[in-house]
Amino acid sequence: MTLTSRISPAFLASGLLHLAVLAALVLVRAPAGDPAGEGPPVAVRLVTSGDFAAAQADSVPAADAASAAPSTPVPAEPEPAPIPPPPAVPTPTPPKPKPVQKSPPTLAPRSVATPAAAPARPPAPAKRASGGLDLDALAGQVARLGGSRPGPAVPAGGATSGPSAATLAGLQDQLQRRWTPNCEVEGGRDVRVRVSFGLSPGGDLAGAVEAGGLERSDNAVVRAAAERAIRAVLQAAPFPALASPAGQRIAVNFNAREACS
Amino acid sequence: MRMSAAALLIACLVLAGLSGVPAPARAEIEVDVNRGDIRPLPLSIPDFSGDRGGDIARVISDNLGRSGLFAPIDSGGRTAEVSTEPDFAVWKSLGAQALLNGQVNLVDGRLQVDFRLWDTFAGQQLLGLQFTSTPENWRRVAHKISDAVYERLTGEKGYFDSRVVFVSESGGRLNRTLRLAVMDQDGANPSYLTDGSEIALSPRFSASSQEITYMSLRPSGSTVYLLNLETGRRESLGQFQGMVFAPRFSPDGAQVAFAVERNGNSDIWVMNLVNRQSRRLTSDPAIDTSPAFSPDGSKVVFNSDRGGSPQLYVMDASGGGARRISFGEGRYTSPVWSPNGDHIAFTRQSGGKFHIGVMRPDGSDERTLTSSYMDEGPTWAPNSRVLLFSRQEAGGEPRLWTVDVTGRILKPAPYSSGASDPAWSPLIN
Numbered sequence: 051m052t053l054t055s056r057i058s059p060a061f062l063a064s065g066l067l068h069l070a071v072l073a074a075l076v077l078v079r080a081p082a083g084d085p086a087g088e089g090p091p092v093a094v095r096l097v098t099s100g101d102f103a104a105a106q107a108d109s110v111p112a113a114d115a116a117s118a119a120p121s122t123p124v125p126a127e128p129e130p131a132p133i134p135p136p137p138a139v140p141t142p143t144p145p146k147p148k149p150v151q152k153s154p155p156t157l158a159p160r161s162v163a164t165p166a167a168a169p170a171r172p173p174a175p176a177k178r179a180s181g182g183l184d185l186d187a188l189a190g191q192v193a194r195l196g197g198s199r200p201g202p203a204v205p206a207g208g209a210t211s212g213p214s215a216a217t218l219a220g221l222q223d224q225l226q227r228r229w230t231p232n233c234e235v236e237g238g239r240d241v242r243v244r245v246s247f248g249l250s251p252g253g254d255l256a257g258a259v260e261a262g263g264l265e266r267s268d269n270a271v272v273r274a275a276a277e278r279a280i281r282a283v284l285q286a287a288p289f290p291a292l293a294s295p296a297g298q299r300i301a302v303n304f305n306a307r308e309a310c311s
Numbered sequence: 312m313r314m315s316a317a318a319l320l321i322a323c324l325v326l327a328g329l330s331g332v333p334a335p336a337r338a339e340i341e342v343d344v345n346r347g348d349i350r351p352l353p354l355s356i357p358d359f360s361g362d363r364g365g366d367i368a369r370v371i372s373d374n375l376g377r378s379g380l381f382a383p384i385d386s387g388g389r390t391a392e393v394s395t396e397p398d399f400a401v402w403k404s405l406g407a408q409a410l411l412n413g414q415v416n417l418v419d420g421r422l423q424v425d426f427r428l429w430d431t432f433a434g435q436q437l438l439g440l441q442f443t444s445t446p447e448n449w450r451r452v453a454h455k456i457s458d459a460v461y462e463r464l465t466g467e468k469g470y471f472d473s474r475v476v477f478v479s480e481s482g483g484r485l486n487r488t489l490r491l492a493v494m495d496q497d498g499a500n501p502s503y504l505t506d507g508s509e510i511a512l513s514p515r516f517s518a519s520s521q522e523i524t525y526m527s528l529r530p531s532g533s534t535v536y537l538l539n540l541e542t543g544r545r546e547s548l549g550q551f552q553g554m555v556f557a558p559r560f561s562p563d564g565a566q567v568a569f570a571v572e573r574n575g576n577s578d579i580w581v582m583n584l585v586n587r588q589s590r591r592l593t594s595d596p597a598i599d600t601s602p603a604f605s606p607d608g609s610k611v612v613f614n615s616d617r618g619g620s621p622q623l624y625v626m627d628a629s630g631g632g633a634r635r636i637s638f639g640e641g642r643y644t645s646p647v648w649s650p651n652g653d654h655i656a657f658t659r660q661s662g663g664k665f666h667i668g669v670m671r672p673d674g675s676d677e678r679t680l681t682s683s684y685m686d687e688g689p690t691w692a693p694n695s696r697v698l699l700f701s702r703q704e705a706g707g708e709p710r711l712w713t714v715d716v717t718g719r720i721l722k723p724a725p726y727s728s729g730a731s732d733p734a735w736s737p738l739i740n
Contacts, residue, residue: 271466308345
């Protein structure tokens with residue numbers, strides 16, 4: 051048995067067929083197969099590549115000029131950079147005490163009990179004074195709150211007597227009607243602000259209303275959230291229903307996640 | 312004698328301790344507030360003093376009001392001099408939590424605008440700045456002030472000093488004219504960029520806001536152009552074998568991605584604008600189109616029907632590694648990455664309606680924001696909070712609408728003519 055006698059015509063035909071298929075695959079693949087990374091980088095055939103040079107030489111191609119020139123207005127361009135960086139120039143200092151600060155203002159103590167600090171300000175509007183708590187109404191509100199709401203009153207420090215649940219529910223209600231959480235802003239609903247403040251024996255704010263330093267945060271969203279929570283307390287004050295001979299310390303947790311959900 | 316008094320005091324303290332009587336202490340009461348007033352924040356913006364003062368205050372008020380986050384209060388003709396501390400009681404009685412006052416002066420032919428933002432309940436200045444510009448640029452000053460106020464009261468960057476390029480549509484169905492147009496984000500200063508002799512489609516801004524790319528369609532074929540808004544100079548990317556469409560700049564402005572259709576197959580390509588070399592990013596028998604870069608330029612989102620129906624895919628900006636991110640019902644098209652990278656907005660067609668939606672870049676947290684007969688072509692505001700898109704009712708004309716990323720604040724855009732395919736610019740520097 052010779053070598054030639056072992057190679058059958060069928061085997062030869064099969065080999066040729068495989069070769070033909072391989073060749074066909076290569077040939078068919080080539081025109082469409084210009085993926086990135088294979089061959090030269092210019093894969094799109096630019097029929098009028100000369101336009102680029104012309105365009106880059108600051109001349110509009112003739113066809114473009116014809117269509118654009120007569121009725122294509124150059125867009126009204128706002129002054130490129132006429133406005134200096136915002137923080138560069140503070141507004142002139144007004145005659146009243148320190149309303150203008152170059153650096154971001156720090157929150158001044160908001161003391162209703164020390165009106166001398168703001169001599170120019172008129173007395174608190176009568177509307178606020180009339181906003182005292184009606185215990186009957188508050189009792190109704192408590193009933194309306196239902197059982198799903200967290201208990202409003204958590205006297206800390208082991209005090210055995212303090213404001214009633216109705217009074218504290220009223221405080222809670224006052225605050226949530228005046229608190230505008232920053233729900234729509236990215237990250238605004240993730241901020242939990244704890245605002246603490248003191249009350250005078252008469253229920254007025256005594257000393258600063260603070261958010262544990264969040265009102266001075268470098269994070270603008272956190273700072274805005276803290277300011278909104280503080281503003282809710284300032285807006286809701288005074289709290290005559292919480293009047294107590296020894297005064298009172300209050301801490302309010304403003305939970306944006308729950309409020310925004 | 313002094314010793315005996317001290318001993319007496321100690322004895323009293325010991326007795327008090329032994330008797331278990333707590334020392335009197337002022338306890339701190341803790342309250343949780345889990346609900347709030349979700350309405351827009353009320354603020355007053357009385358007319359600024361000086362020429363153009365009323366106009367500037369009005370533009371600011373309109374901007375902030377349109378955002379849906381603020382409720383400007385009519386000041387009833389009251390004014391507030393910027394040189395003195397406001398009478399906060401007056402503004403508090405109106406319900407304003409914040410007050411913006413200002414004055415306009417012309418100094419050496421330049422417009423100088425001073426303004427202050429006040430917290431009326433804290434009686435405290437939140438912001439005090441001065442802008443100067445040329446007098447005719449007063450609207451832009453108003454937009455700058457709007458951005459400053461927005462950021463100070465929300466903590467988030469504003470988006471008012473920006474522009475929108477879009478396709479202006481006019482005429483009847485048989486003689487429709489599609490022209491490229493640009494306007495301020497509040498609809499002011501509209502102007503046409505093309506004359507209607509060709510169909511202009513899919514305009515997109517570069518990161519500098521000074522250049523746009525768009526597709527022009529003529530009977531002879533399609534062309535992608537770069538148009539410089541400052542000089543008015545227009546140049547073609549060249550003519551391609553096949554139809555080229557859906558161009559979009561890379562974040563650094565150095566590349567333009569687009570789709571090329573040949574023989575019924577569409578793939579995504581990218582051209583380097585420096586050396587004018589093009590590369591093919593996808594090579595799939597399916598229709599791949601609508602590429603959009605991620606803000607860091609590392610990824611490209613596009614839509615493809617390689618899975619049987621148009622869905623969204625994300626791949627590396629160099630091509631390859633494509634993975635599907637949309638799996639909801641219907642057909643997903645026109646994806647666009649938010650400037651902060653957190654979301655991808657898209658058009659989805661299902662149930663006989665078109666919807667604008669958003670999802671995370673990994674496909675999670677998909678939300679539908681709008682639905683109508685035809686909502687399509689979303690584009691992001693520079694701060695990634697607001698989307699602009701076109702809405703068309705049955706038999707009606709397409710109009711521009713805005714929706715915030717929560718889907719709660721849906722409003723017609725302040726441009727009342729036929730318009731589609733909007734693209735929002737970055738903040739103008």
